[in-house]
Amino acid sequence: MGGLRLVAKGYAQNLKGGRFQLLTFDASKAAEPDWIWLPNTIVTGAAGETPPLALLRAAQSVAALRLFVNLYGAHSLAENGGIHWKQLRRTYSRHKVGERGEFIVWGFQAKLSEAWASAPFVAPHLTGKMESFEEEDGTIKQRDAGWTGFWEAENVLINLGLLEVVGHVIEADTDTAEVLHPYAVGNGEPVERALAEIAHLAGEALVTPGQAEWAAGYGLWLLPVAKGLLPNVALVGIPRLKYRPRTKATAAWFARHREWVEWQDRYLAIATKATADLQHQGKIKVVSR
Secondary structure, three states: OOHHHHHHOOOEEEEEOOEEEEOOOOHHHHHOOOOOOOOOHHHHOOOOOOOHHHHHHHHOOHHHHHHHHHHHHHOEHHHHOEOOOOOEEEEEEEEEEEEEOOEEEEEEEEEEEEEOOOOOOOHHHOOOOEEEEEOOOOOEEEEEOHHHHHHHHHHHHHHOOOEEEEEEEEOOOOOOOOEEEEOOOOOOOHHHHHHHHHHHHHHHHHOOHHHHHHHHHOOOEEEEEEOOOOOOOEEEEEEEEOOOOOOHHHHHHHHOHHHHHHHHHHHHHHHHHHHHHHHHOOOOOOOOO
């Protein structure tokens, strides 16, 4: 069992850097309530918006309300950008589009959503009764009948605008990997969307027109990565709650916006240099007006 799964179950403490410490059972500690901090805005609303609780009441989904509250208990903006990707995520396939100089250009395509039965916000929805379901490739498999209700509850939160799944570049698809930066496509904060667009343009600047056309045909989002570094880099969609409590953790997450601007500058420099090199080699004809 992965270290983060032990942490989620309360058996270990995350010491960062891939290090974990087992916890001994403390009966008095176990008897204490497990507090979940919720923002006042889920009751009052924000900027004239309909309050989340009013939206959930109108949706008439007890399962969605329960999931909404439980997600706040697992939400970690500062460390994970939201819910950890080894509990709930949208998957992306990775494809090598091309390489030039010191860079490999990877392309990512959105796939299905995944969740782990061991996640504390998933387990309450499971029933222990099995049902058959069909995979994309047509194979028939078995799963807990409660999964249908869980995904319906998640869709309610997404459709109400209370939960969004924001792309993030991570070191690797492992329990101990860390988030490098957001890669937001169509959602997230403005700085996160701008970062994704600049990273994509940097990737386009490094590949041939034919490779760029091939990637566009499959709807791939591009990311240049230096050769020899991050061989297992991945893109995952991390669920994030829209309404955030005013805590130190939220403030720490906002402070990371400066890091994301620095990533924008790096990708912009890559794109600028790649374009200048092609112009110098005579491969791009510049037309003045």
